Amino acid sequence: MNIFSHQLFRKVLVVASGTAGAQLIAFLFVPIITRIYGPEVYGEFGTFLSVINVILPAVTLGYSSAIVLPRTLREASSVIHLSLMVAFILSVVCYVIIAISKSFFNFTNLENKVIYEYALLLPLFVLFSGVHEIGNAILQRMDKFNKIAQSTFGHALVNYGGQTLIGWIYSYTITLAFIHVFSVGLKSVFIIYATKFKLRSKPNFQRVKFVSYKYRDFALFRTPQLILNAFSQSAPVLILAFYFNSKVVGFYALARFALAIPISLLGKSVVSVFYPHFNKLYLSGKPSFSLLKRSTVNLALIGLVPFGIVFGWGGELFSIVFGSEWGEAGVFASYLSLWLFFALVNLPAVSIIPVLRHQKWYLGYELMCLLLKVATLILSIIHYNDPLIAILFFSIIGIITNSFLILNIHMKTKEHDKVLN
Numbered sequence: 001m002n003i004f005s006h007q008l009f010r011k012v013l014v015v016a017s018g019t020a021g022a023q024l025i026a027f028l029f030v031p032i033i034t035r036i037y038g039p040e041v042y043g044e045f046g047t048f049l050s051v052i053n054v055i056l057p058a059v060t061l062g063y064s065s066a067i068v069l070p071r072t073l074r075e076a077s078s079v080i081h082l083s084l085m086v087a088f089i090l091s092v093v094c095y096v097i098i099a100i101s102k103s104f105f106n107f108t109n110l111e112n113k114v115i116y117e118y119a120l121l122l123p124l125f126v127l128f129s130g131v132h133e134i135g136n137a138i139l140q141r142m143d144k145f146n147k148i149a150q151s152t153f154g155h156a157l158v159n160y161g162g163q164t165l166i167g168w169i170y171s172y173t174i175t176l177a178f179i180h181v182f183s184v185g186l187k188s189v190f191i192i193y194a195t196k197f198k199l200r201s202k203p204n205f206q207r208v209k210f211v212s213y214k215y216r217d218f219a220l221f222r223t224p225q226l227i228l229n230a231f232s233q234s235a236p237v238l239i240l241a242f243y244f245n246s247k248v249v250g251f252y253a254l255a256r257f258a259l260a261i262p263i264s265l266l267g268k269s270v271v272s273v274f275y276p277h278f279n280k281l282y283l284s285g286k287p288s289f290s291l292l293k294r295s296t297v298n299l300a301l302i303g304l305v306p307f308g309i310v311f312g313w314g315g316e317l318f319s320i321v322f323g324s325e326w327g328e329a330g331v332f333a334s335y336l337s338l339w340l341f342f343a344l345v346n347l348p349a350v351s352i353i354p355v356l357r358h359q360k361w362y363l364g365y366e367l368m369c370l371l372l373k374v375a376t377l378i379l380s381i382i383h384y385n386d387p388l389i390a391i392l393f394f395s396i397i398g399i400i401t402n403s404f405l406i407l408n409i410h411m412k413t414k415e416h417d418k419v420l421n
Helices: 006-058 073-101 110-141 143-167 173-195 205-214 214-241 246-283 289-322 324-345 349-353 361-386 388-420
Strands: none
Touching: 006 110, 006 143, 006 173, 006 214, 006 246, 006 324, 073 110, 073 246, 073 388, 110 173, 143 246, 143 324, 173 205, 173 388, 205 214, 205 324, 205 388, 214 246, 214 388, 246 289, 246 324, 246 349, 246 388, 289 324, 289 349, 324 349, 324 388, 349 388, 361 388
């Protein structure tokens, strides 16, 4: 079945409409934000985002992704209870670690005070993000994709609108960081309210223990995979921040943000519908390779347009849209577009790894990718002392590793269909 046909196509359009609205808001506000804050402040904010993006996959230890899998509502409720417990416990642990660290580190100078203020936002971010992931998974299970779209749009409006309005008064990194975490909190409240989902019973710790073991692959393999992947995504920012100044980090951060828009708009909208449908086909014993193949090919064809434009005219586009001082960020975007095009195309394959139960293989793959990317980036910087050349080599490694993953998962799915026949 083609993912772009009939009922599935309508679901994709619903999710994409919210994502498109969110990206429209980003396009309207970010050119103002870049002019208010400048490359240095935006670079510091990019470093903050890199840290929280590494934490994000661990907020429920991956159990929220398992909410759509159970056949019965009773078992799904137990997974929801488990995910909520994990999110709350991890947020408390995060706060305790930060509070204890106050006894060991000196925060008297201005720079460390700012870093500490960022750290105090982390427990809230962990809790808000965990609740949001759980609510989002419930909405996917209930086919309420319109609510997902509404929450995505509302989050973008609060986030970018708040960063812009408050930025006119207080244009510092803490403004960007605080508004970002606050908007995630509002999104989590809305999305839980939108589910109108009533758990059938109070937490039964025997059933919670049972589902924690049944879906242990998510915690043992899926979460480490996602953390490694997130660190792989964030590594360039952290490494560039170590070797170069905040302005270079700001250029990279804006380039990465701009190129994430087509990935979010095209890829995640498709995957949010594709993943539960693929799971249903797989559980019912029906062939699923055709759905995977068509989804991948369609994403590749559509993605050629935005990534091709950025590759050819990145510098000129960024100077026009974000301001003349951001032209170099467009050059970063041109190089990154090579890698991120394949990052878009591989999203359907990555999303079905839990269904295929190949988390252990994927963990090894992510570890290999991380080592290759970090080593390539550091060695390129040491040898050339040029961030642009280093990012080019980094992107080439990304192309190779993403292509390998796509081919591998497609082969495994095809083999599964042959067994069914």
